[in-house]
Amino acid sequence: MSSTAKKKGFGATIWDYLTTVDHKKIAVLYLIAGTLFFVIGGIEAMLIRIQLAEPNNDFVSAGLFNEIITMHGTTMIFLAAMPLLFAFMNAAVPLQIGARDVAFPFLNSLGFWLFLFGGLFLNLSWFLGGAPDAGWTSYASLSLASPTHGIDFYALGLQISGAGTLIAGINFLVTIINMRAPGMTYMRMPLFTWTTFVASALILFAFPPLTVGLFFMIFDRMFDANFFDHLNGGNTIIWEHLFWIFGHPEVYILVLPAFGLFSEIFATFSRKRLFGYSSMVFATILIGFLGFMVWAHHMFTVGLGPTANAIFAVATMAIAVPTGMKVFNWLLTIWGGNIKVTTPMLYGLGFIPSFVAGGVTGVMQASAPLDYQLHDSYFIVAHFHYVIVGGIVLALFAAAHYYWPLMFNQMLNETLGKITFVFFFVGFHCTFFIQHFLGLMGMPRRVFTYQGDQGWDLFNYISTIGAFLMAIGVILLVVNVIITAIKGEPAGRDPWKDGRTLEWAIPQPVPYYNFKQTPLVRGLDTFWIEKMEGNKEGMTYAEPISDIHMPNNSFIPFMISFGLFVAAFGALYHQDADKAWSLPVLIAGLAITFLSMIVRSLKDDLGYHIHKEELMNEKGGKK
Amino acid sequence: MDLKTKFTPQSWPAHPENATLEGKNKTLGFWIFLGGETVLFATLFATFLALKNKGPNGMEFSTQSLFELPLAFIMTMLLLTSSLTSVYAMYHMKNHNFKAMQAWIAVTVVLGLGFLGLEIYEFYHYVHLGFTFTQSAFGSSFYTLVGTHGLHVIIGLAWFILLMLRNSKRGLNLYNAPKYYLASLYWHFIDVVWVFIFTVVYLMGVLD
Amino acid sequence: MMKGLKKWRLFGLLAALTIFLSGCGEEYLSTLTPGGTVAKEQYKLLLLTSVIMLLVIIVVVIIYVLVIVKFRRKKVGENTIPKQVEGSHILEIIWTAIPIVLLLIIAVPTVSLTYELADTKAMEAKDENGNATAVTVNVTAKLYWWEFEYPEQGIITAQELVVPTGEKVYFNLKAADVKHSFWIPAIGGKLDTNVDNINTFYLTFDKESDSLKDGVFYGKCAELCGPSHALMDFKVKTLSKDNFDTWVKNMQATKGKKADKNSTDLGEQVFANSCISCHAVSGEGTAAIYPNLATFGDRNRVAGFIEHSEEGIKDWIKNSQKLKPGNLMPVEKDLNKGKEFTDEELDALAAYLMGLSVEK
Amino acid sequence: MSHDVTHTRTQQEYEYDRKRANLGMRNQVTVFALMIFLTFIAFASVQAGMSAYLVAPLILLFAAVQVALQLYYFMHWSEKGHGMAQFFMYSAAFIAFTMILAFITIIWW
Ligand code: HEA
Numbered sequence A: 001m002s003s004t005a006k007k008k009g010f011g012a013t014i015w016d017y018l019t020t021v022d023h024k025k026i027a028v029l030y031l032i033a034g035t036l037f038f039v040i041g042g043i044e045a046m047l048i049r050i051q052l053a054e055p056n057n058d059f060v061s062a063g064l065f066n067e068i069i070t071m072h073g074t075t076m077i078f079l080a081a082m083p084l085l086f087a088f089m090n091a092a093v094p095l096q097i098g099a100r101d102v103a104f105p106f107l108n109s110l111g112f113w114l115f116l117f118g119g120l121f122l123n124l125s126w127f128l129g130g131a132p133d134a135g136w137t138s139y140a141s142l143s144l145a146s147p148t149h150g151i152d153f154y155a156l157g158l159q160i161s162g163a164g165t166l167i168a169g170i171n172f173l174v175t176i177i178n179m180r181a182p183g184m185t186y187m188r189m190p191l192f193t194w195t196t197f198v199a200s201a202l203i204l205f206a207f208p209p210l211t212v213g214l215f216f217m218i219f220d221r222m223f224d225a226n227f228f229d230h231l232n233g234g235n236t237i238i239w240e241h242l243f244w245i246f247g248h249p250e251v252y253i254l255v256l257p258a259f260g261l262f263s264e265i266f267a268t269f270s271r272k273r274l275f276g277y278s279s280m281v282f283a284t285i286l287i288g289f290l291g292f293m294v295w296a297h298h299m300f301t302v303g304l305g306p307t308a309n310a311i312f313a314v315a316t317m318a319i320a321v322p323t324g325m326k327v328f329n330w331l332l333t334i335w336g337g338n339i340k341v342t343t344p345m346l347y348g349l350g351f352i353p354s355f356v357a358g359g360v361t362g363v364m365q366a367s368a369p370l371d372y373q374l375h376d377s378y379f380i381v382a383h384f385h386y387v388i389v390g391g392i393v394l395a396l397f398a399a400a401h402y403y404w405p406l407m408f409n410q411m412l413n414e415t416l417g418k419i420t421f422v423f424f425f426v427g428f429h430c431t432f433f434i435q436h437f438l439g440l441m442g443m444p445r446r447v448f449t450y451q452g453d454q455g456w457d458l459f460n461y462i463s464t465i466g467a468f469l470m471a472i473g474v475i476l477l478v479v480n481v482i483i484t485a486i487k488g489e490p491a492g493r494d495p496w497k498d499g500r501t502l503e504w505a506i507p508q509p510v511p512y513y514n515f516k517q518t519p520l521v522r523g524l525d526t527f528w529i530e531k532m533e534g535n536k537e538g539m540t541y542a543e544p545i546s547d548i549h550m551p552n553n554s555f556i557p558f559m560i561s562f563g564l565f566v567a568a569f570g571a572l573y574h575q576d577a578d579k580a581w582s583l584p585v586l587i588a589g590l591a592i593t594f595l596s597m598i599v600r601s602l603k604d605d606l607g608y609h610i611h612k613e614e615l616m617n618e619k620g621g622k623k
Numbered sequence B: 001m002d003l004k005t006k007f008t009p010q011s012w013p014a015h016p017e018n019a020t021l022e023g024k025n026k027t028l029g030f031w032i033f034l035g036g037e038t039v040l041f042a043t044l045f046a047t048f049l050a051l052k053n054k055g056p057n058g059m060e061f062s063t064q065s066l067f068e069l070p071l072a073f074i075m076t077m078l079l080l081t082s083s084l085t086s087v088y089a090m091y092h093m094k095n096h097n098f099k100a101m102q103a104w105i106a107v108t109v110v111l112g113l114g115f116l117g118l119e120i121y122e123f124y125h126y127v128h129l130g131f132t133f134t135q136s137a138f139g140s141s142f143y144t145l146v147g148t149h150g151l152h153v154i155i156g157l158a159w160f161i162l163l164m165l166r167n168s169k170r171g172l173n174l175y176n177a178p179k180y181y182l183a184s185l186y187w188h189f190i191d192v193v194w195v196f197i198f199t200v201v202y203l204m205g206v207l208d
Numbered sequence C: 001m002m003k004g005l006k007k008w009r010l011f012g013l014l015a016a017l018t019i020f021l022s023g024c025g026e027e028y029l030s031t032l033t034p035g036g037t038v039a040k041e042q043y044k045l046l047l048l049t050s051v052i053m054l055l056v057i058i059v060v061v062i063i064y065v066l067v068i069v070k071f072r073r074k075k076v077g078e079n080t081i082p083k084q085v086e087g088s089h090i091l092e093i094i095w096t097a098i099p100i101v102l103l104l105i106i107a108v109p110t111v112s113l114t115y116e117l118a119d120t121k122a123m124e125a126k127d128e129n130g131n132a133t134a135v136t137v138n139v140t141a142k143l144y145w146w147e148f149e150y151p152e153q154g155i156i157t158a159q160e161l162v163v164p165t166g167e168k169v170y171f172n173l174k175a176a177d178v179k180h181s182f183w184i185p186a187i188g189g190k191l192d193t194n195v196d197n198i199n200t201f202y203l204t205f206d207k208e209s210d211s212l213k214d215g216v217f218y219g220k221c222a223e224l225c226g227p228s229h230a231l232m233d234f235k236v237k238t239l240s241k242d243n244f245d246t247w248v249k250n251m252q253a254t255k256g257k258k259a260d261k262n263s264t265d266l267g268e269q270v271f272a273n274s275c276i277s278c279h280a281v282s283g284e285g286t287a288a289i290y291p292n293l294a295t296f297g298d299r300n301r302v303a304g305f306i307e308h309s310e311e312g313i314k315d316w317i318k319n320s321q322k323l324k325p326g327n328l329m330p331v332e333k334d335l336n337k338g339k340e341f342t343d344e345e346l347d348a349l350a351a352y353l354m355g356l357s358v359e360k
Numbered sequence D: 001m002s003h004d005v006t007h008t009r010t011q012q013e014y015e016y017d018r019k020r021a022n023l024g025m026r027n028q029v030t031v032f033a034l035m036i037f038l039t040f041i042a043f044a045s046v047q048a049g050m051s052a053y054l055v056a057p058l059i060l061l062f063a064a065v066q067v068a069l070q071l072y073y074f075m076h077w078s079e080k081g082h083g084m085a086q087f088f089m090y091s092a093a094f095i096a097f098t099m100i101l102a103f104i105t106i107i108w109w
């Protein structure tokens, strides 16, 4: 961590993080919170695998199992994968485009706290009468019938954290459009920036349908509305549509930034510019666009009719084309390169075959009549863990190693990193490869147990062993982080030696104002260009040193989010006749939120300036 | 940026909302946000279209039996006019005529309040007839769609009022100009949504 | 020559794949051992897509291995800077065009089979007497059991579907409480039972089920529906057309059958006192709220998954909530006016239930 | 970049801008009149009880025109610098259209 943080007392550091609007610190917050939820989701995954290790197991009960799978899916997707990606976006994207800051530092922090409080709220359901138990998809007839408050926790918690995600998305969009350094044209943006941009656009359009769907769910469950109650004219299929109109783009929200990270990693460690850069950009946009046209492939067996099924089947298959373009471009990037197999690169090399295997099973599922067999079977579980774990989680682990020196000015241990990879990678294939066959052999998903006479015992057992190997991998990664934090040495600038993009050109530890002078971008892979031309500083500057405008820290984002968190409890328990305290709590929570918002809008917050003279004296940057 | 600079109409930039980086970011961010809002309303419209006139067996309520066009017409006129008055306000903002701007915003607010009053009256009337939020899927989707729009009207009004009060003593500067501009964009967006509501909900509801 | 060779290779790959796949799974349950035309068509699609996907993977892996072997830093040298290639239009075109072709090969059978499987027009067909020519079953999925009603025949059964082989059997599917999904993996793909509407499709059954290990195909609920979703199994008995007709006649013949409170059979007495308010023993009739038990003795399992024996029945009556959490069967005491059954009563009840049969 | 350069216009520039603004405002009023007119016809044609098959597409078209007028004039899309705003709004409209189409075709009743 930065040297200034070390000098501060513990309390001051905490306060600093609670009020920070610095994207680099928010990145750290996202990283910590995301890791916490990833471990929780991972433990839930282990419970699933232990329960299914043998037939007729009673390690967990039927009802509890449903809560576990629901929370596993929900936690992993909303609270682990997305925030971890946000961590790396916050850490790298503003630096990649040569920006001093994000467009809306205050909102950036608000987005984080909303996500965190939403996630906490959702997870508190475990201790407050039961977690949601209708699957992460929460299909309406079952979720309306669910007797505990679990689904209410789900709906309210996702609503809060979803608002945070939406805000984060808008922030990235504006940052990338408006804050690029001079010369950083769209077609010179690093791929991770591009994929962040497209993923943010997907967030913008995909989250409102989820928001509306969750409101319908809340209204139906808490206020006797009838959106999904077929006896009063409602229709459960509306929920399915809304969920998947959100849900399908969501998977691309996750995987596109992962693609972006690997694009950076392949180029860096092959010492070669990304092959087919413009077609990579095009493919990214095309995937984003097609992502909105295919949601009903999750609903082939709902009975939408052959015409709808046929259209959505063909549209879904089309996504294989731009994704294929990407895969081949990656291969051609490393082809003819000078490959250094560092830990991030090792993850990259593991990613290609794994993701392709997951992608092609997706295309099989896209064939509607075949999906009648595959749907809701373990084949699906295998497919999506191949793309998610083989795509996103590998990307996250790769990025953790790759960007660790950027975020903390330390290198994770490479040897341990490679051992981690081996355990995780072997475990991953061992867990999920075999699940394809379980599915084909007739095993439905979301079953808490199975009878012993169906030929599924051995494969399930193997799958569980794999999960344990993965767990060892994850624990090793945590160990690596701890060891590094204790005795790591400063990594310095451009620690991988082969950095190509602007984030590696900045001195370490990164000054809190980022670039002392805004860089001038002279082409794609601008740092590489400067290095090749023998520029020791790694940057050409677009302006002389002058005053830098900075935003003030603020505790208001925390308070706004905390207010909603409190209000959510009030709203949730308001349904129970015996909880008279709920209404005051609801009002108090909303009051906290609104008051904080009013303070924010009435008090002028103009930030402050770092003066030229101070900048001259600081070390780092131009000396 | 500082709040002390005093502007004359002549030194006042032609596009005050975009004159600062903060202003640029805000305007763009707000447009993007409106893109999200568009999808949000589309979802509500889609649901309304799927659920309209659907209810328990033998439900007596339908779009035809409920809606009255004269009321919807008056509401539409109020909101449309308020859209124009907020354009006037922005016109005066660009001319750095603070008083005139505040005045036109006040007119906008009055018109908006009129709209809101009529909408409340309308809901009150339906509830009296027994057509409530919980009565049917039709009721749920109708009140959610039109009510969400109403909520936007309330937020828009609150925004305008807050801006007027907060800045009444300070006059225009480059810090609050983008805020006025965004509030007026928001108000136009509310009108855009209403155009579809009166067309799709009321007019087409009465049609078939 | 080249073409022939390619064809042969493809064929070989297919054959190897088939053998490999059919090694997995049980005949009465696996989609890899299709027992009807629908499942067969889907299986063919599985093979076709698998082969194409294998090809894709092989191509990718070949390039991948070559890359890793040839371009490692150890090989290339620590300080070489490779040529910074921008891209290649020819390559771009190739890897856009070839996938499109491959996808078209999948898309054509996909679309045609989608329409084919949705074609249920023949369901309405009538012979000259105005009777439906096709067998139609109305399936109602309930927490956690299945009801099968044969509207033309006027009979009804639960938990075990009985169907004729060698013809299209049509299904009307719906759910009574929450959404479920109707799936017989070895016979064909699933279709959801929604609460809002009725879904219709057909299946065909090629093989008589008595040659199978348990004498039945296994059916599953494929949509999460609550705690006992995993236990919402059903079984499928396929009979030749003649045997099916006989079965229907026998079912119809149970018309009016009732358990008698004053019977000399203790089991029947207990049933009449404790069970009759929910369960019918006549197979003639229409949809009910609780499972029809007219064929209980012919079944393969108790409650869809418990061993079919007197022990199994007794276990179920005593522990139904523990065995299948959340099901609607009352606990023992509520069945018997607040008391548990005596052993004698239970034995007799189990024997009576085992005797409910139309096949023996 | 972070410096807000505001320059004072010359008297001439100022007057020119002022004149353009006035013209623009007149334009806005015309647009408003057009919107009122379209609204009026829409209501009238429904009230007149003409065939739904004729009226429905007509009033939808009117709505689209009105919205375009709002966006291009009242919300200044006709001025330059709104490329991104248009891009996001058109994308949203496209998604909105798909969704509504789906909801009126593949949800049964
Ligand atoms: C990151 C997440 C992610 C990604 C990237 C994908 C990618 C794809 N998915 Fe997946 N999917 C999920 C996450 C993801 N999916 C999840 C979570 C579910 C289940 C949700 C639930 O029910 O709980 C799901 C479910 C799911 C279904 C529904 C199954 C069902 O429930 O019945 C379908 C059906 O079409 C599908 C298809 C696809 C396709 C076609 C792709 C494509 O994008 C893949 C494209 C990639 C390739 C094809 C590989 C590379 C290409 C080449 C090398 C070129 C040559 C290839 C060919 C010619 C084929 N997915």
Ligand code: HEA
Pocket (backbone or CB within 6 Å): A038, A039, A041, A042, A043, A045, A046, A048, A049, A069, A070, A072, A073, A074, A076, A077, A080, A081, A134, A135, A136, A137, A381, A385, A388, A389, A393, A431, A445, A446, A447, A448, A467, A470, A471, A474, A475, A478
């Ligand atoms: C980002 C998304 C994501 C990720 C990363 C994962 C990761 C994993 N998933 Fe997940 N999964 C989903 C998303 C994800 N899953 C979704 C959406 C569903 C559908 C839910 C539904 O049906 O509704 C699902 C369902 C699902 C099922 C099917 C459940 C069912 O249908 O009944 C299974 C079963 O094997 C499974 C297993 C696993 C395993 C073994 C991992 C492993 O990769 C996990 C690896 C991580 C660990 C093993 C953590 C180890 C940590 C420790 C052991 C603690 C160490 C402690 C310290 C260091 C302090 N998952």
Ligand SMILES: [Cu+2]
Pocket (backbone or CB within 6 Å): A247, A248, A251, A294, A295, A297, A298
């Ligand atoms: Cu999908």
